[in-house]
Amino acid sequence: MTTREEKFYKKWEEQRKKKWLYIFLHGTVYWGLFMAISLFLWNSDFKVENMHISDLIGRIIVFGIGGIPIGIMNFNQLDKKYLNRDIADILDGIKALKAGKVWKYDNLIISNINNETLVVRNKLFWFDKSEDINEKSNECFDAVLNDYQQINKEPKFQEFSKNYNVRIQIFEVLDNETPLIDKAI
Known part of the structure; x- marks a missing residue:
């Protein structure tokens, strides 16, 4: 493994224990909040007189809820990568042990x-x-x-x-x- 992969596996081993926190942060906060603010600014043409707090709150709620499935997909994709690494290593280990190594x-x-x-x-x-x-x-x-x-x-x-x-x-x-x-x- 490269050092980057080793860092990922060590970091992910801890992060995967906090599944719903990861989903909330990466789906709702990082993706949902970013999208809500970006669209809010884009639709207001970056002018203060066109900005309404109710529009911002509505977008935060919609994209926050919409971010949950994105967080779940992101979590599952990384967790699958983490688990597949273990399965491949274990299968190699079984072969080695069968060969007397x-x-x-x-x-x-x-x-x-x-x-x-x-x-x-x-x-x-x-x-x-x-x-x-x-x-x-x-x-x-x-x-x-x-x-x-x-x-x-x-x-x-x-x-x-x-x-x-x-x-x-x-x-x-x-x-x-x-x-x-x-x-x-």
Whole structure:
């Protein structure tokens, strides 16, 4: 991915949680208000004596309501782009795992051990020498589990993984061969 795409996906991940706010802002405020004011000024020939507040309010209401479907279409288009990226990455990951390769996805490193077990481990390391490693390892475990559960919501990955045991391992550093946490889920 380019850095522009990475920024989009990170930003959209947060924005998509506030769907109706996005629809209101991008449909009603940004599009509807812009159109209402533009048409108001255009119809008044940019002359103050031709401007009537009732015309402006009427246009704001009409274009504000009309902007809702535009906001919904805009939201759905961006969300589809965001979700399709995940599906393509997940399908590539399934192919890699079937071929016995390691799949790196977001914060996860997933490997297929003997066509029986999927081992999911952390790719990011959250540990600082001054912090309590046990507390941080539990936070890291929860994050890795949540990330894995997000992948497992994709029906094709769920179909692939249903015949596997799944183990989550948390490592302090990349070179360490002994996990801090190793749990079957």
